[in-house]
Amino acid sequence: MKSVNEIYDEKVCRIQTTIRHEEPDTVPVMTLAESWVLGYAGHKITDVEEDPELELQCFKKMCQEIYCDMVYTSALTRDITIYNPMEGSPYFYSSDGVTVQHKEYVFMEADEYGKLAADPMKFVLNELYPRMYPALSKPYPENLEALKKAFAAYNRYLQKMMSSAVRLKEDLGMPTIVEGIAISPVDILMSYFRGLRNIQCDFRRNPQGIIEAADALIPLVIENIRHGRQSLESDSCFLIPTFLPTYMSAKQFEKIYWPSFKKMVDQIAALNGKMLIFMEGSWEHLYEFVNEIPKNTAITILEKADIFKAKDLIGKTVTLAGGMPLEQLRYRGRQECLDHAKKVVDYCAPGGGFIFTNDKTALAPNDVNIENLKAVNAFVHEYGKH
Known part of the structure; x- marks a missing residue:
């Protein structure tokens, strides 16, 4: 019987081989699931909010009962407790008690792109954060205490994310494919500052402002994942979620979104990092740009795509x-x-460069028929042997 370390090394080898566009011993299988694991284990998000061990057990149950070579996350990636002390949050719990939703979050005005571009940290800390988080506008020392509590919650969150990945590795030999997150600069502007509706207006009224602000954010994004390291080489990837491209024409994408996105992925690749790019919606009209991503550095999760056409084109x-x-x-x-x-x-x-998984993340309790998921994952693991 193989040891846990041997199982882990075998699975990592499978992943790395197919990223290099070489054929692994069998097709790697990933289970793309997050809050769904809570419902599968019979729990709600409030059950695990203050209990990271129970949260881990939910993820372990999935890994033990459904075959996979990797999970994309070993814990919930959204933690509302970080925001509670600051009295403002971009997230809220759904009525099902399991999923977390993002709400439109608009605190930056249309004429403030220049301020952001001139000094991102100064503008965000001194102007945006007090608007976003009411507790930070309270008099001293109330604002300081709120900030301390938020940082303590954030540190607990980081510890949870790191320790859960280690536990899955040590207990089950299961790799967690994501080790950090690098959000595209234009998506940062949409998700946290301007909102979807407003930024679509900005595409027409102030594209240059978006471009300049996005460029100014690149160093912050890179430093956030580097943490002083000279190399990002590891067994894992940096998650790059993308939200806006599916709403953009190829012309808009090329002018507004692509320049900062390309600089970001080039810098990650130059630091020997690997990327997991979640291409939300349809990217089919943007495949010519995808082919400019440094080869053998990125996994792309295709949400609404003809997988056969994607194989041929990218x-x-x-x-x-x-x-x-x-x-x-x-x-x-x-x-x-x-x-x-x-x-x-x-x-x-054939030829490697393929990971079998569900095309969208399982979130809600009824998102997937569990028997079907078990069957296809086990089948691909056996049938995919070359």
């Missing part, structure tokens, strides 16, 4: 992750899901 540049529509796993029969999985593996596995 499969030699980036590693494709996807192929199994979450809707099929939820609504279709077992054999239909297995037939689809076979078709995907036959087309996408």
Whole structure:
């Protein structure tokens, strides 16, 4: 019987081999799930809010009962307790008691791009944060106490994320593919400062302001993942969630979004880092840009994509992750899901550069039929052997 370390090394080798566009011993399988694991284990988010060990046990249950070579996260990536002391949060719990939602969060005015570009840290700390978090506008020492409590919660969150990945590795030999997050500068502007509706207006009224502000944010994004390191080389990747590209034309994307995004991914690649780019929505109209990403440095999760077309058009540049529509796993029969999985593996596995997974993250309790998920993951692990 293989040791836990041998299992871990075998799975990491599988991942790294396919990122290099070489054929691994079998097609790597990833389970793309987050808050869904709570419902699967019979819990709600309030059950684990102050209990990281219970949260870990929920993730371990999934890893023990559903075959996979990696998880994209070993813990919940959103923690509302960080924001509670500051009396403002971009997140809230859904009525199902399991999922977390992001709400429109607009605190930056249309004419403030110049301030942000001139000195991002000064503008964010002195002007935006007091607007975003009412407790920071309270008199001293109330504001300081709120900040201390928020930092303490944030440190607990970081410790949870690190320790849960270590526990999955040491207890189960399970790699956690994400070690940190690098949000695209234009997506930062949308998600935290201007909101989706406002930034779409800014695309037309002030594109240059967006471009300059996004450029100014790049050093902060890179330093946030470097933490002083000279190399980012590791067994894991930096998650790059993308929100706006699916709403942009190719012309808008090329002018406004792509310049800062390309600089960011080039710098991560130059530091020997690997990336997990979550291409939300459809990127099919942007594939020519994807082929400019440094080869063999990125895994791309394709949310709404024809996986076969993606294999032909971008499969030699980036590693494709996807192929199994979450809707099929939820609504279709077992054999239909297995037939689809076979078709995907036959087309996408040759030559490496492919990871089999569901195309969207399982979040809500009823997002997936568990028996279908178990069946397709186990099938691909066996059938995908070269």
